[in-house]
Amino acid sequence: MDLATFLVQCLNSVQYGLLLFLVASGLTLIFGIMGIINLAHGSFYMIGAYLAFSIAPFFGDRFLLMLLAGVLLTAAFGYLLEWAFYSYLYQREHLQQVLMTYALILVFEELRSLLVGNDVHGVKVPSWLEGSFALGDLMSYPWYRVFASVACIVVALGMYWVVNRTRLGMMIRAGASNRDMVRGLGIDIQRLYRIVFAAGVALAALAGMIAAPLSSVYPGMGGSVLIICFVVCVIGGIGSITGALIASLLVGFVDTFGKVFFAEFSGIGVYLLMAVILIWRPEGLLGKRA
Amino acid sequence: MNAAANKHAWLVPLIGAVVLAVLPPLLSPYLTDLVVKIMVFSIFALSLELLVGTTGLVSLGHAAFFGLGAYTLVLASPADGGSMAWLAPLSVGAAALYALFVGALSLRTRGVYFIMVTLAFAQMAYFVFHDTKLAGGSDGLYLYVRPRLGPIDLEQKLHLYYVVLAALVFTYALLAVVLRSRFGAALAGIRVNEQRMRAAGFATYGYKLAAFVLAGALAGLAGFLVAAKDGVVNPELLSWHESGAVLLMIILGGLGHLRGAVIGAASFVLLKELLSTESLVGPLASHWQLTLGITIIAFVALLPKGLIGLGERLGLGRKG
Numbered sequence: 001m002d003l004a005t006f007l008v009q010c011l012n013s014v015q016y017g018l019l020l021f022l023v024a025s026g027l028t029l030i031f032g033i034m035g036i037i038n039l040a041h042g043s044f045y046m047i048g049a050y051l052a053f054s055i056a057p058f059f060g061d062r063f064l065l066m067l068l069a070g071v072l073l074t075a076a077f078g079y080l081l082e083w084a085f086y087s088y089l090y091q092r093e094h095l096q097q098v099l100m101t102y103a104l105i106l107v108f109e110e111l112r113s114l115l116v117g118n119d120v121h122g123v124k125v126p127s128w129l130e131g132s133f134a135l136g137d138l139m140s141y142p143w144y145r146v147f148a149s150v151a152c153i154v155v156a157l158g159m160y161w162v163v164n165r166t167r168l169g170m171m172i173r174a175g176a177s178n179r180d181m182v183r184g185l186g187i188d189i190q191r192l193y194r195i196v197f198a199a200g201v202a203l204a205a206l207a208g209m210i211a212a213p214l215s216s217v218y219p220g221m222g223g224s225v226l227i228i229c230f231v232v233c234v235i236g237g238i239g240s241i242t243g244a245l246i247a248s249l250l251v252g253f254v255d256t257f258g259k260v261f262f263a264e265f266s267g268i269g270v271y272l273l274m275a276v277i278l279i280w281r282p283e284g285l286l287g288k289r290a
Numbered sequence: 291m292n293a294a295a296n297k298h299a300w301l302v303p304l305i306g307a308v309v310l311a312v313l314p315p316l317l318s319p320y321l322t323d324l325v326v327k328i329m330v331f332s333i334f335a336l337s338l339e340l341l342v343g344t345t346g347l348v349s350l351g352h353a354a355f356f357g358l359g360a361y362t363l364v365l366a367s368p369a370d371g372g373s374m375a376w377l378a379p380l381s382v383g384a385a386a387l388y389a390l391f392v393g394a395l396s397l398r399t400r401g402v403y404f405i406m407v408t409l410a411f412a413q414m415a416y417f418v419f420h421d422t423k424l425a426g427g428s429d430g431l432y433l434y435v436r437p438r439l440g441p442i443d444l445e446q447k448l449h450l451y452y453v454v455l456a457a458l459v460f461t462y463a464l465l466a467v468v469l470r471s472r473f474g475a476a477l478a479g480i481r482v483n484e485q486r487m488r489a490a491g492f493a494t495y496g497y498k499l500a501a502f503v504l505a506g507a508l509a510g511l512a513g514f515l516v517a518a519k520d521g522v523v524n525p526e527l528l529s530w531h532e533s534g535a536v537l538l539m540i541i542l543g544g545l546g547h548l549r550g551a552v553i554g555a556a557s558f559v560l561l562k563e564l565l566s567t568e569s570l571v572g573p574l575a576s577h578w579q580l581t582l583g584i585t586i587i588a589f590v591a592l593l594p595k596g597l598i599g600l601g602e603r604l605g606l607g608r609k610g
Contacts, residue, residue: 037402039534085587092594094402095348099541100590102534106583114577227413227530234406267417271410275395278407282399 004136009256015145017252018152022207023225024232024244025159026200032176032239034193036086037094039101042226043108044201048074048208049217050112053121056212063126067151070209071202078201082194090193109219118219123212148210155206156245163241172196176239228255231274237287246285300466303549307459314451322447323519324563329454330515331555333461335539337508339551340465342540344474345501346481350405350533351392351412355385355506357528358415359513361425364433364523371435374442374453378514385510386503388415393502397495412533420525430524433517444518454515461508465548468504477501542589544596553597561585 027041051070059066085104089097125144132142163169171192175182183189208221215221232251236243251270258269277285310329314322334356341347359381366372366380396407420428436444444450468474476497479487487494517523526532535558543554564570565585566578574581593600 031402037405088591095342095537095541095545096590096594098534099538100587102538103583103586103590106579107587110577110580110583114580223531227409230406231410234403234410238402264422265417267421268414271414271417274410275407275414278399278403278410279395282403284403 002136004139007135008139008141009260010253011141011145011149013253013256014249015149015152015252016256017249018149018156019207019211020225020228020232020251021245021248022152022155022210023204024229024236024248025156025241026203027229028233028236028238028241028244029172029176029196030200031233033172033179033196034086034090035094035179036089036097037101038200039098039226040104040108041200041204041229042222042224043105044074044078044204044222045208045211045225046112046222047077047108048205049123049212049221050116050208051205052209052212053123053217054116056123061126061128063129067206067209071206074205075198075202078198079194081201082197086197087190087193105222108222113219120219121217123217125213144213148214151210152207155203159241168195228270231270234284235274235277237284240284240286243284243286303462303466303552306552307455307462310455310458311452314448319447322451324559326447326451326454326519328556328559329458330512330519331536331539331559332552333454333458333515334509334512334536335543335551335555336461336465336548337505337512338536339540339545339548340468340477340501340508341505342537343545343547343550344469344481345477345498347397347498347502348405348537349408349502349505350530350537351408351410352505352509352536353528353530353532354392354412354415355389355509356513356516356532356536357419357523357525358388359385359510360517360523360527361419361431361513362510363437363514363517364431365425367433367435367437369434372437374437374439374444377437378511381514381517382507382510385513386507389503389506389509390499393499393506397498397502409530409533412528412530416525416528416530419528426524428525430522433521433523436518436521450519454519457511457515461511462548462552464508469548473497473500538586542586542596544598547598550596550598557597 023041023045026044027038030036030038030041048070051073052066055066055069059069085100089100125142129144129147132140135141161169163172171182171187174185174187175189175192175196179189182192228251232244232247235250236245236247250273254269254273255266258266262269281287310325313325317325334352337355338349338352341349341352362381362384363377366377392408392411396404396411399407419425425431436450438444442449442453444453469478476487476492476494479490479492480494480497484494513527516527536555539554539558540551541554542558543550543552562578562582565581566575568575571578571581589597
């Protein structure tokens with residue numbers, strides 16, 4: 001493997017890892033703060049991708065505007081969803097939540113097939129991001145992938161600012177470390193839940209929208225992302241955003257380079273990584289000791 | 291709950307078994323097949339119930355053992371069909387061995403982490419069968435000749451029916467005995483308060499591992515039967531959808547009861563069958579996922595204790 005190939009694979013790893021981070025950070029927050037195992041989280045990624053496919057024709061080249069519209073729409077959708085389906089699950093056992101969110105996956109998948117059908121679709125890369133730049137003599141790297149990485153970094157920085165520098169972020173961090181205490185201090189926990197959930201949905205959908213031009217938009221795309229994101233959350237330590245970031249990048253590298261070196265066994269690599277890390281640190285890299 | 295009803299609680303599964311034994315002459319081939327499917331999934335659900343309902347270990351990777359049992363039968367079967375006498379123990383043994391490996395490692399973690407580690411090990415097994423050419427890849431494999439044992443030949447639907455019924459009765463009885471034993475009491479203790487069990491001098495890790503291996507072995511038995519029933523295996527048997535579905539069955543039925551697992555498996559299989567039958571629900575049949583999803587949401591909202599809780603609420607069922 002020469003240097004240019006290596007570099008391209010590194011860029012791919014980072015880009016994949018950052019995309020995973022957008023989905024996984026929402027998942028880890030929803031579990032850490034609300035205590036809900038949200039199996040339907042992958043569906044939000046799928047919804048984002050299909051949303052991009054459906055609304056792209058209206059926006060043309062105004063791609064950023066489309067992303068913004070998508071984020072607002074899905075955040076509102078998440079807010080409603082929390083109110084309608086999740087709000088009465090907090091007092092229930094984890095298993096009831098598993099049942100409910102599993103049912104939601106079925107509903108979302110079927111609604112998707114009713115509304116958009118079961119065909120595989122593509123989303124066009126906006127014209128100002130077409131083309132690629134040269135890397136070494138033989139390799140080139142598409143601009144859109146660079147855009148995807150940069151967009152994810154911008155969102156991650158924004159999240160860092162919100163979580164660490166604002167009052168809302170303070171409540172979120174407090175909620176993740178001790179839910180009951182936050183409630184005891186008189187913070188409207190219902191509202192906090194709703195905001196966190198809506199943000200998680202919007203982040204997953206944003207990842208789906210950014211990914212749509214990269215990969216095709218296809219039925220069942222939510223399922224594989226969901227499982228990988230659970231792996232990311234567990235490796236990073238549940239409830240830890242920094243942990244999710246480290247774990248996403250780790251998973252991105254293992255998956256991408258696994259495909260290069262061990263094509264046949266590439267599916268196993270990520271799970272092997274998770275098993276090894278959990279045997280070494282049962283609470284994940286940055287999780288708090290149970 | 292009165293003592294008299296409690297004393298006769300064992301009658302219910304017995305009557306169920308007798309009804310299943312006399313049923314076949316009344317069933318069409320389609321219904322026979324459906325009942326066999328329900329019984330196989332009941333065994334699968336019972337095996338998970340031992341982990342989730344009794345010991346409090348939520349596994350989201352139980353389908354790995356199910357699929358491994360199924361694949362073992364197909365891979366080990368000679369071209370002219372083998373004997374059940376060694377094929378069934380082989381399937382069960384392979385599943386138990388993998389369960390020993392997975393359990394030994396994953397039981398170091400707890401709670402949500404345990405859910406995820408079991409999932410990870412199941413996904414590893416899934417990708418081994420899906421991505422490599424060891425066993426037919428994503429297309430799976432066919433079982434050309436089903437196993438035999440003396441006069442019993444699983445090629446015949448009726449023989450298969452009674453073998454599956456016998457396996458179900460065996461599994462149910464075994465688990466009922468286990469739950470009433472000292473071992474079962476220790477498992478229940480671990481579910482309620484593991485710290486206290488350890489303080490009382492129980493090496494809880496060993497108990498949990500034993501339960502995990504037993505559950506894996508029984509799932510392997512269910513896998514053996516599903517391969518013998520369908521005559522084909524594919525990686526989807528090990529997928530997380532399958533693990534999710536079986537978890538769904540026992541929650542749907544009601545945790546903490548063996549009966550709940552059987553009721554849950556039966557209602558899940560029937561519900562899926564009914565909602566995808568065109569003569570019953572018309573054009574909605576092709577959208578059974580939507581109706582199934584909505585039905586499950588309604589169950590969660592209205593029946594927090596599962597279907598068995600419905601019986602209790604109506605004053606019919608008793609804890610058993």
